[in-house]
Amino acid sequence: MLKNKRIFLIVFMFILSIALVACGDSDTDGGGGDSSDGDTISIKFAHEEGQDDVQDLYANKFKETIEEESDGKIEVEVYTAGTLGTNMDALQSLQTGAIEMAITSPGFSGDVIPESNIMSIPFLFSDDLEVNRKVLDESEALYGPLAEQYEEKGITPFKFWLEGFMWWTANKEIKTPEDMDGVKMRTMPSNLINKAYKHMGASPQDTDSGEIYTMLQTKGIDAQENPLFYVYSSNFHEVQDYLMDSKHHIYTTVTAANQEFFEGLDEEDQQMIEDAVQEVNDWSFEMQEEEAEKALEGIQEEEIELIELTSEEREAFKEMSLDVREDYKAESDIAAEILETIEKEIEEAEEEVGD
Ligand code: 6CS
Numbered sequence: 467m468l469k470n471k472r473i474f475l476i477v478f479m480f481i482l483s484i485a486l487v488a489c490g491d492s493d494t495d496g497g498g499g500d501s502s503d504g505d506t507i508s509i510k511f512a513h514e515e516g517q518d519d520v521q522d523l524y525a526n527k528f529k530e531t532i533e534e535e536s537d538g539k540i541e542v543e544v545y546t547a548g549t550l551g552t553n554m555d556a557l558q559s560l561q562t563g564a565i566e567m568a569i570t571s572p573g574f575s576g577d578v579i580p581e582s583n584i585m586s587i588p589f590l591f592s593d594d595l596e597v598n599r600k601v602l603d604e605s606e607a608l609y610g611p612l613a614e615q616y617e618e619k620g621i622t623p624f625k626f627w628l629e630g631f632m633w634w635t636a637n638k639e640i641k642t643p644e645d646m647d648g649v650k651m652r653t654m655p656s657n658l659i660n661k662a663y664k665h666m667g668a669s670p671q672d673t674d675s676g677e678i679y680t681m682l683q684t685k686g687i688d689a690q691e692n693p694l695f696y697v698y699s700s701n702f703h704e705v706q707d708y709l710m711d712s713k714h715h716i717y718t719t720v721t722a723a724n725q726e727f728f729e730g731l732d733e734e735d736q737q738m739i740e741d742a743v744q745e746v747n748d749w750s751f752e753m754q755e756e757e758a759e760k761a762l763e764g765i766q767e768e769e770i771e772l773i774e775l776t777s778e779e780r781e782a783f784k785e786m787s788l789d790v791r792e793d794y795k796a797e798s799d800i801a802a803e804i805l806e807t808i809e810k811e812i813e814e815a816e817e818e819v820g821d
Contacts, residue, residue, distance in 0.1 A: 509567050515696070554574055580615075581800055583794055592816055602625075636706060638689075646667045650668075666783055691712075694762050703769070709772050
């Protein structure tokens with residue numbers, strides 16, 4: 467009996483030591499996340515939205531694509547909003563390497579990478595999504611000076627992309643700057659977005675995405691801006707009376723990696739990841755259009771009233787928002803260069819796509 471106990475103890479101690487060695491290994495990995503054990507590359511991929519939202523469809527399409535193209539050598543675990551803390555936490559985790567990849571929006575990176583606020587300037591991009599698609603895919607301003615600012619913060623940006631036009635929802639009709647006067651408008655936690663709404667006469671309130679519904683319901687805020695799919699999937703139509711076809715902006719974001727992780731990979735794996743991001747980026751344009759159509763259909767079955775703004779009415783808001791471009795340029799010389807270049811690129815793309 468004693469003999470059996472001794473054998474059991476020896477075997478048990480042996481298994482425990484194996485396990486500890488294995489755990490010990492992952493803790494000491496330089497990038498913080500375990501990204502390669504010689505055969506498999508593991509990627510924790512965080513995004514800012516819920517299940518089946520545009521970013522979730524994108525992240526899972528990326529998972530499917532890269533796992534297939536790498537024959538399983540690269541494995542991806544997708545994390546929806548809130549599973550790894552707030553969207554700001556996810557950005558920080560991307561910088562430290564606690565996660566390997568993420569979709570992170572300028573609404574959350576604007577205060578960390580001020581030049582990324584270029585994406586938060588209302589009425590800067592075209593009313594034609596095809597034009598914006600081209601600029602976001604090819605812009606020298608974005609993939610030159612702006613990308614360098616991300617790299618300085620330990621992030622490798624792959625591709626900027628769009629999730630659709632921004633619409634206003636509110637508990638009152640908003641068609642003129644007078645209507646916007648003093649409106650408690652929910653914004654993402656970005657100084658520049660905050661300034662833009664102050665220029666438009668509103669009283670901006672930056673609120674974490676998870677709190678918007680309750681704040682609207684309890685009248686802590688009066689209004690918010692988001693693409694249609696997000697309005698619908700977050701049920702904002704249940705707590706708002708009006709949906710304004712403002713198209714005052716497009717929701718843009720970037721797919722990125724932790725720089726140390728990505729630069730630690732061999733060229734072949736780097737290329738596979740970049741190719742997969744490009745493939746999914748191209749696919750995402752039609753996907754976000756379909757999601758917007760589906761959402762508009764669903765929303766129109768609800769009580770909320772759809773308000774169309776005329777081009778004159780939109781122009782009045784555009785006029786009021788122009789000062790925010792000066793605020794952006796004041797951020798840095800690089801910011802001024804980025805704005806100047808992208809304004810030209812949008813104009814040229816409008817001529818090209820418009821032909
Ligand atoms: O408004 C927000 O905070 C959220 N909107 C979108 C479209 N994506 C994520 C973000 O957190």
